[in-house]
Amino acid sequence: xxxxxxxxxxxxxxxxxxxxxxxxxxxxxxxxxxxxxxxxxxxxxxxxxxxxxxxxxxxxxxxxxxxxxxxxxxxxxxxxxxxxxxxxxxxxxxxxxxxxxxxxxxxxxxxxxxxxxxxxxxxxxxxxxxxxxxxxxxxxxxxxxxxxxxxxxxxxxxxxxxxxxxxxxxxxxxxxxxxxxxxxxxxxxxxxxxxxxxxxxxxxxxxxxxxxxxxxxxxxxxxxxxxxxxxxxxxxxxxxxxxxxxxxxxxxxxxxxxxxxxxxxxxxxxxxxxxxxxxxxxxxxxxxxxxxxxxxxxxxxxxxxxxxxxxxxxxxxxxx
Ligand SMILES: NC(=O)c1ccc[n+]([C@@H]2O[C@H](COP(=O)([O-])OP(=O)(O)OC[C@H]3O[C@@H](n4cnc5c(N)ncnc54)[C@H](OP(=O)(O)O)[C@@H]3O)[C@@H](O)[C@H]2O)c1
Numbered sequence: 263x264x265x266x267x268x269x270x271x272x273x274x275x276x277x278x279x280x281x282x283x284x285x286x287x288x289x290x291x292x293x294x295x296x297x298x299x300x301x302x303x304x305x306x307x308x309x310x311x312x313x314x315x316x317x318x319x320x321x322x323x324x325x326x327x328x329x330x331x332x333x334x335x336x337x338x339x340x341x342x343x344x345x346x347x348x349x350x351x352x353x354x355x356x357x358x359x360x361x362x363x364x365x366x367x368x369x370x371x372x373x374x375x376x377x378x379x380x381x382x383x384x385x386x387x388x389x390x391x392x393x394x395x396x397x398x399x400x401x402x403x404x405x406x407x408x409x410x411x412x413x414x415x416x417x418x419x420x421x422x423x424x425x426x427x428x429x430x431x432x433x434x435x436x437x438x439x440x441x442x443x444x445x446x447x448x449x450x451x452x453x454x455x456x457x458x459x460x461x462x463x464x465x466x467x468x469x470x471x472x473x474x475x476x477x478x479x480x481x482x483x484x485x486x487x488x489x490x491x492x493x494x495x496x497x498x499x500x501x502x503x504x505x506x507x508x509x510x511x512x513x514x515x516x517x518x519x520x521x522x523x524x525x526x527x528x529x530x531x532x533x534x535x536x537x538x539x540x541x542x543x544x545x546x547x548x549x550x551x552x553x554x555x556x557x558x559x560x561x562x563x564x565x566x567x568x569x570x571x572x573x574x575x576x577x578x579x580x581x582x
Contacts (some may be wrong), residue, residue: 275570300367301579303423309334503517551576
């Protein structure tokens with residue numbers, strides 16, 4: 263019997279349980295995919311930890327939240343096993359990337375055909391299954407902050423899933439990138455074209471030393487009070503600061519809040535349009551998906567414990 267990982271209650275990762283479930287069938291406009299890799303993202307544990315209880319009712323679908331206990335796993339890659347009657351251009355046996363989707367911590371997922379993209383042969387399963395959520399978020403954040411050639415951009419949390427995408431995409435756009443990260447991740451960030459600096463007390467001075475020309479934009483993927491304060495101190499134009507996470511204090515600061523909560527810009531159009539471009543970049547080797555660790559499906563709780571600790575250098579991925 264196929265397996266699926268579900269939270270059985272709100273709480274810590276120990277609430278995650280592997281249960282058996284019948285093989286799903288495709289809707290007329292959808293497909294069934296046998297999952298080979300499912301990307302792990304902070305939203306997965308935020309969905310059952312209670313973090314999103316404040317999400318407004320009409321935004322719940324966009325955040326992947328359904329009635330009752332949430333389904334987790336919003337991206338994956340795998341092999342098509344069934345194609346709905348109205349779907350064209352997708353065949354059984356195709357290797358695909360699926361995003362967005364719900365309930366991807368499973369052996370099989372159903373997905374609308376609009377979420378299906380051909381997986382480049384050059385991209386490994388783990389990389390393909392964890393490219394999209396972080397990648398589309400980074401594209402949205404850089405767009406919101408108006409990052410372009412000639413900018414010097416401060417990337418808070420440059421070594422995380424979203425950060426590593428943001429660093430590479432900003433560099434590719436021609437920006438000079440200063441990225442915060444723990445020291446052990448500095449070599450990787452240098453390799454990807456950024457100037458790494460450690461976060462923590464004295465951050466603003468270290469950024470000034472690394473970028474004497476000044477910082478024209480900032481994207482906050484860390485969500486700390488320090489990231490907010492340093493961004494406000496160093497970036498003159500507040501509309502060029504974008505944050506994807508952090509305390510409500512950001513709302514009053516006049517910066518751009520991206521995501522699915524009240525007052526945030528979900529960026530549906532730009533994120534949707536970014537998917538093909540991200541795959542093309544990954545296929546050509548211009549964009550690297552850095553996988554930190556893979557876990558078996560039954561180890562989802564362990565993967566979440568590592569994720570919640572907040573220092574994995576890159577993506578965590580479940581391999582059913
Ligand atoms: N709004 C949205 O649409 C959206 C989408 C995706 C993600 N998010 C949110 O964005 C955040 C990042 O997601 P992610 O997937 O990139 O997470 P992640 O892979 O866990 O990355 C966490 C990052 O935070 C850094 N970090 C940890 N402690 C820090 C500290 N005290 N000060 C500064 N940086 C620190 C880590 O650096 P080191 O490892 O080097 O210590 C790492 O770069 C999460 O809160 C997630 O929920 C929001």
